[in-house]
Amino acid sequence: MKIHKYDTVIVGAGGAGMRAAIEATKRSRTAVLTKLYPTRSHTGAAQGGMAAALANVEEDNWEWHTFDTIKGGDYLVDQDAAEILAKEAIDAVLDLEKMGLPFGRTPKGEIDQRRFGGHSRNHGEAPVRRACYSGDRTGHMILQTLYQNCIKEGVEFFNEFYVLDQLLVEVDGVKKSAGVVAYELATGEIHIFQAKAVVYASGGTGKFFKVTSNAHTLTGDGQAACYRRGLPLEDMEFFQFHPTGIWRMGILLTEGARGEGGILRNKDGERFMEKYAPVMKDLASRDVVSRSIYTEIREGRGCGPEGDHVYLDLTHLPPEQLDAKLPDITEFARTYLGIEPYTDPIPIQPTAHYAMGGIPTNVEGEVLADNTTVVPGLYAAGEVACVSVHGANRLGTNSLLDINVFGKRAGVAAAEYSAKNDFVELPENAEELVVSQVERLRDASGNERVAELRKELQETMDANVMVFRTEQTIKTAVEKIAELRERYLNVSIQDKGRRFNTDLLEAIELGNLLDLAEVMAQSALARKESRGGHYREDFPNRDDVNFMRHTMAYREVGDDGTESIRLDYKPVVQTRYQPMERKY
Amino acid sequence: MATPTLDKEDAKPEAGFADSPYITVTFRIRRFNPEVSADATWEDFQVEIDPKERVLDALHKIKWDMDGSLTFRRSCAHGICGSDAMRINGRNRLACKTLIKDINPSKPISVEPIKGLTVLKDLVVDMDPFFQAYRDVMPFLVTTGNEPTRERLQSPEDRERFDDTTKCILCAACTSSCPVFWNDGQYFGPAAIVNAHRFIFDSRDEAGEQRLEILNDKDGVWRCRTTFNCTDACPRGIEVTKAIQEVKRALITRRF
Numbered sequence: 001m002k003i004h005k006y007d008t009v010i011v012g013a014g015g016a017g018m019r020a021a022i023e024a025t026k027r028s029r030t031a032v033l034t035k036l037y038p039t040r041s042h043t044g045a046a047q048g049g050m051a052a053a054l055a056n057v058e059e060d061n062w063e064w065h066t067f068d069t070i071k072g073g074d075y076l077v078d079q080d081a082a083e084i085l086a087k088e089a090i091d092a093v094l095d096l097e098k099m100g101l102p103f104g105r106t107p108k109g110e111i112d113q114r115r116f117g118g119h120s121r122n123h124g125e126a127p128v129r130r131a132c133y134s135g136d137r138t139g140h141m142i143l144q145t146l147y148q149n150c151i152k153e154g155v156e157f158f159n160e161f162y163v164l165d166q167l168l169v170e171v172d173g174v175k176k177s178a179g180v181v182a183y184e185l186a187t188g189e190i191h192i193f194q195a196k197a198v199v200y201a202s203g204g205t206g207k208f209f210k211v212t213s214n215a216h217t218l219t220g221d222g223q224a225a226c227y228r229r230g231l232p233l234e235d236m237e238f239f240q241f242h243p244t245g246i247w248r249m250g251i252l253l254t255e256g257a258r259g260e261g262g263i264l265r266n267k268d269g270e271r272f273m274e275k276y277a278p279v280m281k282d283l284a285s286r287d288v289v290s291r292s293i294y295t296e297i298r299e300g301r302g303c304g305p306e307g308d309h310v311y312l313d314l315t316h317l318p319p320e321q322l323d324a325k326l327p328d329i330t331e332f333a334r335t336y337l338g339i340e341p342y343t344d345p346i347p348i349q350p351t352a353h354y355a356m357g358g359i360p361t362n363v364e365g366e367v368l369a370d371n372t373t374v375v376p377g378l379y380a381a382g383e384v385a386c387v388s389v390h391g392a393n394r395l396g397t398n399s400l401l402d403i404n405v406f407g408k409r410a411g412v413a414a415a416e417y418s419a420k421n422d423f424v425e426l427p428e429n430a431e432e433l434v435v436s437q438v439e440r441l442r443d444a445s446g447n448e449r450v451a452e453l454r455k456e457l458q459e460t461m462d463a464n465v466m467v468f469r470t471e472q473t474i475k476t477a478v479e480k481i482a483e484l485r486e487r488y489l490n491v492s493i494q495d496k497g498r499r500f501n502t503d504l505l506e507a508i509e510l511g512n513l514l515d516l517a518e519v520m521a522q523s524a525l526a527r528k529e530s531r532g533g534h535y536r537e538d539f540p541n542r543d544d545v546n547f548m549r550h551t552m553a554y555r556e557v558g559d560d561g562t563e564s565i566r567l568d569y570k571p572v573v574q575t576r577y578q579p580m581e582r583k584y
Numbered sequence: 585m586a587t588p589t590l591d592k593e594d595a596k597p598e599a600g601f602a603d604s605p606y607i608t609v610t611f612r613i614r615r616f617n618p619e620v621s622a623d624a625t626w627e628d629f630q631v632e633i634d635p636k637e638r639v640l641d642a643l644h645k646i647k648w649d650m651d652g653s654l655t656f657r658r659s660c661a662h663g664i665c666g667s668d669a670m671r672i673n674g675r676n677r678l679a680c681k682t683l684i685k686d687i688n689p690s691k692p693i694s695v696e697p698i699k700g701l702t703v704l705k706d707l708v709v710d711m712d713p714f715f716q717a718y719r720d721v722m723p724f725l726v727t728t729g730n731e732p733t734r735e736r737l738q739s740p741e742d743r744e745r746f747d748d749t750t751k752c753i754l755c756a757a758c759t760s761s762c763p764v765f766w767n768d769g770q771y772f773g774p775a776a777i778v779n780a781h782r783f784i785f786d787s788r789d790e791a792g793e794q795r796l797e798i799l800n801d802k803d804g805v806w807r808c809r810t811t812f813n814c815t816d817a818c819p820r821g822i823e824v825t826k827a828i829q830e831v832k833r834a835l836i837t838r839r840f
Contacts, residue, residue, distance in 0.1 A: 039754050040665040097735040100725025102750050109737030148724040215659040251662045335681060451648030494652030497619045500705040503652040
């Protein structure tokens with residue numbers, strides 16, 4: 001075991017982590033711990049754009065962007081945070097441009113902008129061109145540009161270091177962060193990183209679904225590490241299903257395809273979104289479009305022999321436009337489906353895409369231990385966090401924005417905190433939990449297999465807590481997850497070695513997914529209303545009287561060691577916008 | 585991830601998903617685990633799989649159902665993250681972008697780690713020298729003078745000039761397909777040069793001369809023998825050899 005000491009430790013090297021690292025490295029001695037090499041993060045899979053009211057191509061302003069974000073989130077958004085997001089978006093884009101990001105350009109040489117779902121002119125009048133982009137690989141360019149600037153700033157990376165535990169120590173009655181415990185994949189060695197400030201930027205949890213746009217590695221590791229130490233998780237029932245995943249595979253096809261003029265069609269060739277969203281049509285918010293697609297499928301208007309998908313039609317767009325603006329996604333269709341998008345429509349279905357919920361933070365990125373108490377020295381940003389700027393449904397292009405705005409804020413705040421504060425003494429046997437977890441799995445001889453349990457988890461999540469939910473389906477999921485958690489105790493792995501033991505890693509990741517799936521299902525069961533990405537067929541309306549509030553889920557351990565989830569609630573911050581019925 | 589479902593027998597197959605029963609494919613995988621043995625060996629696995637699936641899906645089937653110790657890197661599974669470059673049937677490819685049906689599954693399919701980098705375990709290689717070469721070419725925008733308040737302007741034509749080389753995902757398929765790199769690990773390799781190109785030809789950048797001098801080194805661009813292996817290997821379709829030629833030309837003419 002090794003002990004390292006850094007002022008600031010950042011967990012994760014995707015967009016939020018590297019944006020934070022650029023700031024933190026300038027101000028403090030910083031280490032980035034990442035389970036993947038930095039440019040492998042799923043930020044790179046983001047395609048369509050990053051929203052900012054630059055008004056380069058038409059009239060726009062940040063107040064409209066704020067409104068769209070709040071409306072898009074079905075009024076569960078904390079409005080003070082949304083205002084910061086929209087205001088600081090402009091500098092966030094300009095910062096990236098100055099760092100070298102090759103944005104698409106207008107004929108005048110300014111940053112070009114395109115339309116995207118839910119982004120509108122003057123509070124919903126018509127779609128507005130707000131998304132700054134780089135072809136259909138905006139996330140890739142953001143990730144590369146941030147990594148390049150990390151090199152420029154001399155950021156110190158620990159690659160393939162997997163953070164498994166968050167160290168919290170009570171000092172004078174206040175729970176403070178003392179550092180993290182990490183597992184080095186190459187050697188199997190355990191490392192303790194003592195740090196004055198820790199920033200989680202470790203991404204989402206999408207891998208508990210089967211059909212998902214998420215990478216294999218998105219297993220909620222940061223959320224699970226904090227949750228197990230008694231910190232709450234906020235709004236975990238809200239998960240976004242992106243309307244256009246490649247049929248059966250879930251690979252993302254950007255909303256930018258519809259921003260460029262692509263149309264969703266059912267088996268009769270009908271542009272069905274006209275029925276559900278007369279103004280925004282195919283560019284309504286993602287929850288609305290995903291539900292519309294499944295409504296078409298359920299009512300027998302789905303495509304294909306099993307009627308289980310619809311089409312994304314790009315055939316009316318000029319091939320030159322597809323080549324220039326959507327080269328990657330058209331290639332995906334060719335590679336994985338053998339389809340030529342110039343001439344044939346692409347079969348799509350909604351795909352599990354983004355966790356709106358996560359580790360609760362305030363607008364400085366400080367993690368909350370309850371509705372109001374900050375955990376000194378602990379920060380989170382990006383998909384792992386819940387600020388909440390996305391509320392019940394995130395708008396497209398607002399996540400690339402979120403990682404830049406709140407990644408920067410968390411990086412600055414963490415480094416300023418480490419400049420002013422001392423190290424918290426490490427707890428005795430700080431590595432204990434991780435050592436026992438790793439040794440238990442390595443020595444286990446049970447008869448359950450990781451892959452089988454994961455498959456059953458993903459199947460029950462897809463079947464029961466996806467786009468449409470009812471009390472009955474959620475309860476089915478809750479029971480199944482409880483069974484899987486029980487069986488997980490009997491899981492064993494085949495690779496008993498220390499070197500690059502990805503078998504062990506997958507077992508740990510499955511444990512994280514099971515914990516978080518349980519939180520999600522329980523939070524969803526308790527929310528007896530429909531809002532944004534959480535749609536209850538037994539409670540189809542939004543209920544502002546009873547549920548205009550964030551869910552806060554805590555892990556409780558009884559005296560006899562039994563675990564349970566306690567749900568509490570937190571008020572939504574409302575500043576200038578009164579909740580209205582959401583129409584697109 | 586792709587979980588194959590067979591079309592119903594009487595169903596009309598759709599474009600891209602023609603009827604195709606599972607077939608048995610032999611995967612011949614290069615195994616190496618220094619904890620067990622100092623020698624690398626070949627091991628065969630028989631996998632029942634839909635040939636429209638990816639090589640990565642087959643590797644997962646092996647790892648998840650047959651031998652959990654099989655070790656490889658992967659993340660996004662659709663050709664964006666650059667984790668799973670490997671040598672498949674003797675050619676560098678991404679396992680997640682290679683469909684089994686496209687590489688003649690009637691014969692055994694060989695899978696080995698990429699060449700020229702130290703193998704650590706099975707298909708996992710030490711990527712540090714690769715990233716070091718990347719860092720050495722100053723892969724970041726360098727400018728002087730006052731920053732503008734708003735964005736720097738760049739015409740669509742100037743932006744287009746380096747578009748191809750911005751696609752790089754640092755998977756190392758090109759560099760580890762280069763015979764010069766195999767023989768001499770000191771050579772920067774195609775990926776580093778591609779990323780130098782991305783900045784040299786960016787109208788906003790002011791360090792082109794410095795990067796050219798770095799690449800004028802004895803281990804720089806002049807080592808390239810124009811074999812086009814790199815261009816063939818690139819999973820992003822970057823014209824790698826052309827980019828290297830453009831850097832060579834810029835070194836001679838000092839115009840870029």
